[in-house]
Amino acid sequence: MVAAALKRFHGLLLCLAIAAPAWGQVERTEFRAMGTRIEIIVRDDDPAVRRAALDEARHRFERYGRDWYAWRDDSELARVNRALAGGRSAPASSALIELLHEARTLWCRSGGRFNPAIGGLVELWGFHRPPPYEGPLPDESAIEHWLASDPDPAGLQLGDAVVASDNPAVRLDLGAIAKGAVIDRALAAMRATGLEHAMINAGGDLAVIGRADGRPWRAAIRHPEAGLLATIELAPGEALFTSGDYERFREAEDGRRLGHVLDPRTGRPARGAIQVSVIADSGTRADAAATALLVASADKWPEVAASLEVVHVLRMSTAKGLQMDERLAARLERLDPSLATRLRPLPATPPRECR
Ligand code: ADP
Numbered sequence: 001m002v003a004a005a006l007k008r009f010h011g012l013l014l015c016l017a018i019a020a021p022a023w024g025q026v027e028r029t030e031f032r033a034m035g036t037r038i039e040i041i042v043r044d045d046d047p048a049v050r051r052a053a054l055d056e057a058r059h060r061f062e063r064y065g066r067d068w069y070a071w072r073d074d075s076e077l078a079r080v081n082r083a084l085a086g087g088r089s090a091p092a093s094s095a096l097i098e099l100l101h102e103a104r105t106l107w108c109r110s111g112g113r114f115n116p117a118i119g120g121l122v123e124l125w126g127f128h129r130p131p132p133y134e135g136p137l138p139d140e141s142a143i144e145h146w147l148a149s150d151p152d153p154a155g156l157q158l159g160d161a162v163v164a165s166d167n168p169a170v171r172l173d174l175g176a177i178a179k180g181a182v183i184d185r186a187l188a189a190m191r192a193t194g195l196e197h198a199m200i201n202a203g204g205d206l207a208v209i210g211r212a213d214g215r216p217w218r219a220a221i222r223h224p225e226a227g228l229l230a231t232i233e234l235a236p237g238e239a240l241f242t243s244g245d246y247e248r249f250r251e252a253e254d255g256r257r258l259g260h261v262l263d264p265r266t267g268r269p270a271r272g273a274i275q276v277s278v279i280a281d282s283g284t285r286a287d288a289a290a291t292a293l294l295v296a297s298a299d300k301w302p303e304v305a306a307s308l309e310v311v312h313v314l315r316m317s318t319a320k321g322l323q324m325d326e327r328l329a330a331r332l333e334r335l336d337p338s339l340a341t342r343l344r345p346l347p348a349t350p351p352r353e354c355r
């Protein structure tokens with residue numbers, strides 16, 4: 001009888017050991033910021049570290065989500081835009097100036113497909129407001145005028161605490177990069193509290209540090225129509241971002257979908273792809289690259305991806321179906337078997353020379 005009790009006791013100990021392994025306790029929080037649902041999962045043994053890390057992360061979303069949003073009159077970016085439109089320089093925080101440096105480099109590396117000076121065009125198409133998108137489409141002449149005014153970040157002067165532009169048509173819109181940049185800043189702030197393992201998921205765009213438990217963090221890539229396209233295990237430090245034409249779009253008179261990612265070279269909605277997912281070792285780069293590669297054509301995207309130094313690309317278009325780089329195919333799990341997949345290598349070319 002004693003032996004039976006001991007055995008039960010041992011069984012219990014074994015269960016406890018399995019239930020509380022050496023991986024640290026997990027804590028999760030969820031809130032809304034940057035127009036989407038933010039989910040943060042942290043893992044650490046120390047509840048004080050978990051709490052401090054979650055507070056730091058949330059603070060970054062609240063602060064930068066507000067400061068870097070162009071379409072709120074009282075934001076830092078809106079204030080900078082008003083000054084640039086009036087031909088004046090604007091005082092700016094070091095955080096914003098740092099992001100503008102990154103955005104300018106990524107604009108150059110993307111061959112102009114990602115253009116953070118695109119705000120005027122975004123406004124013409126009405127995508128500066130939340131949906132529904134109604135009302136008339138922009139006039140041809142207004143689009144031509146925007147193209148002729150040639151707004152890009154080349155002429156931005158970024159000082160220590162001041163921004164100026166030699167082109168008053170520049171209207172900064174960081175909508176295609178801000179989410180990635182905020183995730184990077186939030187992860188860095190969490191690391192500074194001593195946290196080593198976390199995932200931040202901002203409406204399906206995400207980045208991770210460390211590992212989930214004994215295994216890597218796992219993420220889902222959604223199918224543009226519905227459901228799941230595939231899942232993937234992310235290595236520490238990787239970010240997975242998706243851009244598509246199906247979440248925020250308006251319709252042309254012939255029913256064609258006009259997505260909110262615009263091609264800065266034509267002034268019209270991107271026609272390259274339906275959806276692009278990118279894995280990179282920075283959220284900032286993954287976010288800008290997903291937007292740039294949605295604009296890129298079927299034959300140019302591998303070259304643009306290489307110039308942006310991304311790790312993987314998965315591209316879905318009407319003409320070419322599902323395309324991805326060869327090495328991604330080996331990493332995807334639960335890939336929808338009904339999809340015919342074409343593999344392309346990413347060229348080993350160095351990034352474009354950009355300052
Ligand atoms: P989401 O906001 O759905 O994650 P993106 O990261 O692709 O999608 O960002 C799209 C937003 O970026 C648009 O709503 C617009 O504000 C801005 N934008 C649109 N086209 C471009 C472009 N070619 N380059 C830079 N920003 C763009």
Ligand code: MG
Nearest residue numbers: 176287288291
């Ligand atoms: Mg983007």
